[in-house]
Amino acid sequence: MSNLETNQVTQQARGPVGREGVLDVAARLFREQGYGSVSLRKIAQVAGIKAGSIYYHFGSKDEIVLSILDTGIMAVHDEMRLAVSSQASDASAEVILRAAITAHLRALLDVSDYSSANVRIFGQVPQSVRDANLPTRRSYEAEWDSLLARLKANGALKQDVDVRHLRLMLIGALNATLEWFDPKRGSVEALAKNYADVFVHGILEKQDN
Structure with a gap:
């Protein structure tokens, strides 16, 4: 033959x-x-x-899983990094944060089964797969840490804000939308605006002393 x-x-x-x-x-x-x-x-x-x-x-099945986990994170990472880098050099911290939050949610909810699968199954897969995925995950976390640290250094974030804790809270809240978001009841852009409003402006009305 x-x-x-x-x-x-x-x-x-x-x-x-x-x-x-x-x-x-x-x-x-x-x-x-x-x-x-x-x-x-x-x-x-x-x-x-x-x-x-x-x-x-x-x-193996786990080799497939690892490829999906890596691809899912990279899809979100690429969207977020592009959204931030596309902002004007004099863009405000609020504009930059809104762009990053919107990009994360869009990649998570609109762009790819990979990013959604990543959030859905990461806690279910064997430890060996999670360990192999950590470099890709850490790279995206470092992107957020770098952004938040830069905003803090520029005086846009309060100096007593812990960057790592803020990143954990923010990404955790964004990823949790997979459990309840229904695109038939609202757009990703509207959801991103609401989340950004809370993170940027808080939830309590100012009280007169």
């Missing part, structure tokens, strides 16, 4: 769905059903390929 014929047979065995197709299907399933309910067999069935075909691209 010639090399061309061998390649054709191999491609037929792999089926029409390649590596990215498998990941797309898996990300959607993990987002909808969680980690434990999704098997390689189910991924293959939804993708329309034989279960064994997945092994042309991935060695």
Whole structure:
């Protein structure tokens, strides 16, 4: 059998769905059903390929999961970094924070099954997978820490604000929207505005002393 014929047979065995197709299907399933309910067999069935075909691209379910976790974080990271870097050099802290919050929510809720799956299943996956994902996660957290530290150094944040605690609270609140946000009842932009209003201006009315 010639090399061309061998390649054709191999491609037929792999089926029409390649590596990215498998990941797309898996990300959607993990987002909808969680980690434990999704098997390689189910991924293959939804993708329309034989279960064994997945092994042309991935060695295990957890290898697929790690790719989805990394891709999900990078999608949010890229959106947030682009949104912040696109602001004018003299943009106010409020404008910058609103841009970052909106970008995070848009990537999380509108852009990708990967980012949604990341938030949904991270706490469900084996520790070894979480450990392997940590560099990508830490990189995004460092992006927020750097932004908040810069705003604090410029006097835009109160000096007694703990940057790490603020970042944990902010990202945690944004990610939690996956549990309840219904796009039929409002837009991501409106949600982002409401969140930014709370973080920037607080929730209490000023009282006359």
